[in-house]
Amino acid sequence: MNPTTAAAAAADPSKPVFLSKAERQKLALQRREEAANDHKRRAVDHLQSLPRPTNPSSDRRDSDRRDPDRERDRERDRDRDRRSREHSRNEKQAEREREKELDAIKEQYLGSKKPKKRVIKPSEKFRFSFDWENTEDTSRDMNSLYQNPHEARLLFGRGFLAGIDRREQKKQAARYEKETRGEIRKKEGRLEELPEEAAAQKQKEAAAEVYDAFDMRVDRHWSEKKLEEMTERDWRIFREDFNISFKGSKLPRPMRNWAESRLGGELLKAVEKAGYKAPSPIQMAAIPLGLQQRDVIGIAETGSGKTAAFVLPMLTYITRLPPMTEENEAEGPYAVVMAPTRELAQQIEDETVKFAHYLGIKVVSIVGGQSIEEQGF
Ligand SMILES: Nc1ncnc2c1ncn2[C@@H]1O[C@H](COP(=O)(O)OP(=O)(O)OP(=O)(O)O)[C@@H](O)[C@H]1O
Structure with missing residues (x-):
């Protein structure tokens, strides 16, 4: 407002006063500033009028400060609780350890009873199963012919x-x-x-x-049957009777008696002369295998005739080889039997001599600790 207009306005306020553009802008700015200040003041007033949030910890602290004895009591209670919880946890742990130990002892003495994994056979696994049972089919066959099957x-x-x-x-x-x-x-x-x-x-x-x-009708016993009459069942009973069991493939039938063995005539005579009336179970099972020149691991109790079980097929094999002459004698022995002890080596020699004697086959045992020249001749 210039001095002239201001003076005029002051002189007569009812009269309209001409304001220049600059004066109008200044007045507008003033009014806006006042409005902004007013708004700010009201907002501050409103915030101050709101209720203040209380701080519990500070409250408690205040009250604790006021009552330290109670705090000490509470601390003691908490301590006691903690200790009793720890104690029960330790007891449970000890109980679990005891159970584990007991289980380990039981397993050692009674053997573990781990559940066997059930192997599902392919025939079971891929078996076609109907969604419904046969009896669930309530539909009636309209053809009377099939209602009362003959x-x-x-x-x-x-x-x-x-x-x-x-x-x-x-x-x-x-x-x-x-x-x-x-x-x-x-x-x-x-x-x-x-x-x-x-x-x-x-x-x-x-x-x-x-x-x-x-x-x-009662079937005859296997001992009354000829070899060609023997059925699978008879062979099974025969093996059970002599406690013979095999592991391996393409196994020949065990021999039931000496006559059925394929030992040569000379050897059979030697067996007869040795006084062996019937073969022992290990001989029944192992001699047919030995005659086929198969590798055999025979397990039988001591004194059950294991020596003859491998010596007889060995001698049969040797009889088929060309006789020893001056030309081939340097090539070495016909057969070598290794034994872990001198006694066993001598025992095998005695047993072999019984049969080899009739076939004109020479048997020697060579043991450690003695001159080789003496033993070889
Ligand atoms: N079929 C048989 N009939 C009668 N006696 C037999 C028969 N077979 C072996 N013997 C005799 O049985 C005795 C024991 O045989 P052998 O030494 O072969 O047994 P082993 O099973 O080899 O024993 P070990 O395990 O001690 O070596 C021998 O005196 C032998 O002559």
Whole structure:
């Protein structure tokens, strides 16, 4: 406002006063500043009027400060709780350790009982399974032919079904025959059964009560059978009788007696002369394998005839080799048997000599600690 206008306004306030642009801008700025200040003041007033948030810890601290005894008591309680918790935790830990130790002892003495992993056979794994059971099928076959399936009657009651008690089948057949005869009689208008029919029926019923020769048939023992008559079952019983078990593939049958062994005639004579009436189980099992020149690990108790079990096939093999002459004698012995002790070496020599003697085969045992020249000749 210039001095002239200001003076004029002061002189007469009711009169409109001309304000220049600069004066108007200045006035507007002043008004805005006042409004902003006013707004700020109101906001501050509002904040101060709000309730102040209380600080609990500071409150507690204040009250604690006021009551230190109570705080000490509380601290003591907390300490006691902590100690009792620790104690029970330690006890539980000790209990667990004791149980573990007990389990370890049990496992050592009773053996572990780890559950075996069940191996699912491929046939079980890939078996096709229907979504429903056969019995759940409630649909009825509309064809009456299939509603009452006919029970098979083999050869009009004369045959037998496998797996079903033969006596039961005979009784059923006799009953069926009686019923059929009755129906025929009715059709023919006869009331009474003919005496021969009644007798035949009685005979049939009586026969159904007893086991016939076929039912009672008992298979012969393997020892009464020829080699070619032996069945798988007979061989199984034979192996069980002599406690013979094998591990390996393409195994030959064990020999049941010396006659069935494929030892040469000379050797069989030697066996007879040695007084070996029947082969021992290890000989039954190992000699056929030895004669096939297979590698064998034979396990049998001491004194069970293991020596003859490998010596006899060895001698059989040697008899097939060309005889020893001046030309080939330097090539070495026909066979070498190694033994872990001198006693065993001598024992094997004695046993081998029993048979080799008849075949003209020379046997020597060579042991450590003695002159080789002395032993070789
Ligand atoms: N089939 C047989 N019949 C009768 N006696 C036999 C028969 N086979 C072996 N013997 C005799 O049985 C005795 C023991 O045989 P052998 O020494 O071969 O047994 P072993 O199983 O080798 O014993 P070890 O384990 O002590 O070596 C020998 O005197 C032997 O002559």
